[in-house]
Amino acid sequence: MSKLQAVRGMNDILPDEAERWEAFETIVRDWLRAYGYRPIRMPLLEHTPLFKRAIGEVTDIVEKEMYSFEDALNGENLTLRPEGTASCVRAVTEHNLLYDSPRKLWYMGPMFRHERPQKGRYRQFHQVGVEALGFTGPDVDAELIMMCQRLWDDLDLMGIRLEINSLGSPEERLQHRAALIAYFEAHQEELDEDAKRRLHSNPLRILDTKNPAMQALVEAAPKLSDYLGKESLAHFTAIQDTLRTANIPFRINPRLVRGLDYYNLTVFEWVTDQLGAQGTVCAGGRYDGLVSQLGGKPAPAAGFAMGIERLLSLWNPVQADALIERPEAYVVHSGDGVQAEAFALSEQLRDAGFATLMHCGGGSFKSQMKRADASGAAVALILGEDEVASGDVTFKPLRGGDQMRISRDDVAEHLAMLLLGGDDTDDEEPLLH
The missing domain is CATH 3.40.50.800 (Anticodon-binding domain)
Structure with missing residues (x-):
């Protein structure tokens, strides 16, 4: 009889490595408690329309990567969660958690995407998610970024850089979107098939292309920063000022757009050159429209998610082993x-x-x-x-x-x-x- 094996891209975490995970998780819990974040746990399975509505139907995640199926017992369309923010906001909305005060919440656990497995990219991967719900203004955006820097310091991680951008308001993005469509339509012969498919449905995602043949074209595309109004610029400037005061270096990356449709204003990524092509270890930003988009009363929100496997790859194993009980x-x-x-x-x-x-x-x-x-x-x-x-x-x-x-x-x-x-x-x- 043949030996059974795990599903490709869904890995066992054996005892020696699992102990390092537990040491990491202990540090993370203490770190989050220091900033007043409380735990929340959501199910692995959600109704498929949740992610289509939150993430956006014309995204790689929804179009290509979700593990979705029809429940044979009742015909419901279900999906293994590909990310945590939509599930967290759904839970907050369903249970009316914002009725009396803002919430600082965190979760930790597996996510699922049908991708080509490689180092740092798996079909079952694990994230720590942090969500600040009900907070307006740039101060919570800056605090989220500063939190990450503290965790890198606690773990003694080196070589992680911060990139930030502003996506502005929905109205400003619409203006920029129209300019992008006009620009790319004038250069259709230079677009690859993926860009042509997204030209009218999600042109902002073309800016995030990894195709070397399109880099010069994308660099010359209209910049979203040129369409930001006074309020969006003030919000972005306040974040930059806070980061400078905290001595946290950053680079403004105008092509940083994120792969999820629900973001507005602040977006950020922490990246490294130590993991090859999978260089992003943490990413997030502000998503003020998502609560109402999922049926709740309009409320501001911001957060981030970090990849546990990628961070553990950067964590010195000697330091990790010293913390194992x-x-x-x-x-x-x-x-x-x-x-x-x-x-x-x-x-x-x-x-x-x-x-x-x-x-x-x-x-x-x-x-x-x-x-x-x-x-x-x-x-x-x-x-x-x-x-x-x-x-x-x-x-x-x-x-x-x-x-x-x-x-x-x-x-x-x-x-x-x-x-x-x-x-x-x-x-x-x-x-x-």
Whole structure:
């Protein structure tokens, strides 16, 4: 019988790597709590019209990448979520969470897009999403960007650059859209098939083309910045001033348009050269029209999403491993009637707050000690028939220190002193082997 494998582009996260994920997630939770963001959890499956309405029907995500199907039981059209903002805003609108105050929300989890798998781009990928709902003005936009810089500092990530742009208001975008259509119509012979298809449905996306043959044409296209009014310019200027005051360098990228239709005013991306073609590690901006677009009362909103796989690729594995929590104790046992005492000792230590592994599955003393050392535990606690008879435990530090025999009643105290770096050997006689 053939061996079953995971779906291509949907990867298992094995224990060594999963521990790094947990260390990363702990840092992220603490970081978000420091800015007053609260967690929200949305389902993986949503009705397909949610994403068509929010993201835009003439986008790569909706046209090519969504995992959509008809529910065989009731005929509903459903989609595995390709991004989190639409789901979050749907939840906020459905449950009327903005009725009394703005909300700062975050979520973390898998997203799904049918793409060609490559490094940094998977069919199941994971994001941290941050949404500030109900806040007007450029201050929350700037704070979102500054939050990201703090996380890069907390993770000690290097080589991540900030690019920003303003998409203006819907009215200003319409004026720019008309100018783009006229410009590209005059150069139709230079457009590729994808650009021709988008010319009248979503010409702004042509600016984001990766086709080298179209770069000169796109560079000479009308700039959205030339169509921004006073309010949009003031909003964008205020963000720039705040970033300069905070000593956060940035580059204005007039071609930064984002792949989702719901953005207005501020858009930003954090990019790196360390991941090849998949250089964006975090992206977001303002989307003031989305709440009403999904049926809620009009409300301002801004947010971002960051790719966990991409950030973990940049995170120094040595630094990550140093943050992984290992068990404090490993209980080694051998002899008749000793296993019950080993269980009791392990539970005694867990009651005292220590993560404790008890050896299971049999094996020689030597093999058990190998397992103890490989576990990363600070100490091996050895129980044999002699220790059980005397009510003692052999206390063997695994990362330096003297082995000794101590009373079972004193194990928790000695372990605490060892973990704190204290000297707990003064009144004990080391065992010589």
